[in-house]
Amino acid sequence: MTATQVWAQTDRAGDGRRRPPVRGVSPVLEVPFTEDGAVDVPGFRRVVDYVLGTGVSSVMFPGFASEFHKLSEAERAELTAVLLAETGPRPEVAAIVAVQDHATRLAVARARAVVEGGADAVNLLPPHFLAPSRRSLVAHVRAVLEAIAPTPVVLQYAPTETGTSLDGETLAAIAREHTNLALVKVESSPPGPLIAELAAGEPALPAVEGYAGVQLPDAFRRGAVGTQPGCSFTEIYVEIWRRFAEGDEAGGEELHRRLLPYISYWMLDTELIIAAEKLISVRRGLFASAYCREPGHRLDREEIRMIDRFLAEFADLLPTLT
Template sequence: MTKYSGIWPVAPTPFNEDGTVDYEGMKRVIDCMVDQGSDGICILANFSEQFLITDEERRLLTEVSLKHMAGRLPVIVTISHYATQIAVARAQHAKDHGAAMVMMMPPYHGALLKGSAEQSFEQFAQVGEVGIPIMVQDAPLSGVDLPVPLLVRMAREIEEVRLFKIECPQAAAKLRDLIAAGGDAIEGPFDGEEAITLLADLEAGATGAMTSAMIPDQIKLVIDHFAAGDIRAATDAYARVLPAVNHENRQCGFRSAKAAMVEGGVIRSEFCRHPIAPLHPQTRESLLRLIRPLEPVVLSWGN
């Protein structure tokens, strides 16, 4: 296992029923994720509803989360922003409060404002000057193309660019090409998108995965078996969790972890801010029906 390996799930952001951030609930989320056996966690990512919180809430969530974690696990803080100056400031704030690394997508805003290859490189380079390891998030949400040669250039020319979360279509092929072209400069090739392609990505060379906080303890078994060279056990473990992973990926999105955490007594509400609709009761019940047989930590943590 490398330094950057294992399961690094994304923490959901809990809200109260009135729509305000539940900061005490955030502490319970972190405690639960530690008890899930996570190797690290990520906050303020897309699955944390980062696009639905204010700058002040972001600041407080960063500080509350890092203080409460108190060094138990490394924490990644997502800092993506179209404005390079703001991304740099977010990185500095995360570093000042004890983050282990930051994660960022290339600069984009909406469907039409997208950074060029050179602008993306320059933004990552300026964030790199803060002096904190960077995970590049290659996600369809940004709509920005990050070809393998650009990612390799980042890894070789920007000292802090060390990790890559690849969750674009055909992720395994891109991971394979990235590792082959970048060699030792690619320190942490990661799988994403709720582990929907995890087994193929591990076979392509991924060393870790960033999933939701729903069942990371169960997905971790896939990674551990694969790292130990037991491909049969990894395949069996993946087959066991795949129905739940598929339902989360295709039907629920970030609402799944909140539903599970409410069911398990971790948080009090699964409220999502408008315009996000609550889970349909049938979709929610199907989710719980799929994860209950797995006996994940989340369903018993607070009960």
């Protein structure tokens, strides 16, 4: 039985909606490269194995943290196949495969292909090049939802990266006609107000927060059902979420306060946190090279020292990986 079939049988609401495909921490997988810039496929397989070993219930690929915009179609297909081969036999974990195509025709085709390939859910990033109209954005989203129904879709709202503007009522209107709009990934700054608006809408739409978890405590208090950060220090996010979910709000706040100086700096620029997370993974022994495809951020000496301070501070939660 697949993860999608498990959801179809559990937590079913009266309006035909099912439990969303993300609960708790759902890391976005990074892509390691060799020093000469080639995709490190064995390294990616280790990334998948490591993340699944932290006890998460879902993973997402490829996202901004995966440098999806720097992968060829062949590389993307190969890595997606690696991921689905690992998650396919595991009904307890969901593989959420992303669709970021700007042409609606291409987005529909890719969404169908990844579902046929075994994806449990689709993460949909709406088009944003050349500032498409609100009407065309909604039409794009509806076309993908209809093409792969009843497969769950996570709609990614990332206005900082894309400039796209969508409000709670627009999203609720889409959800009223497409019950497979299962979740919204809210990466506005701050995410809390939209998360609360979605939860209070008709129908109520669950949400996860992204953006490296900078606003995770507020998002949790406002009803977020999960968080979708990068993956190089998944254990910290799992522990923060565990504390909040078990009612230890003070403990969750305390651990998040320790993490916040690092993630708030790294999230000043998307390429910066990609570079930082890769070096963290190398320092932990997950793969060999912290190479990022150009154009990217090159860590300076103080940023490297910051990463080493981070690893020392959280050594109890971040064991060396072999």
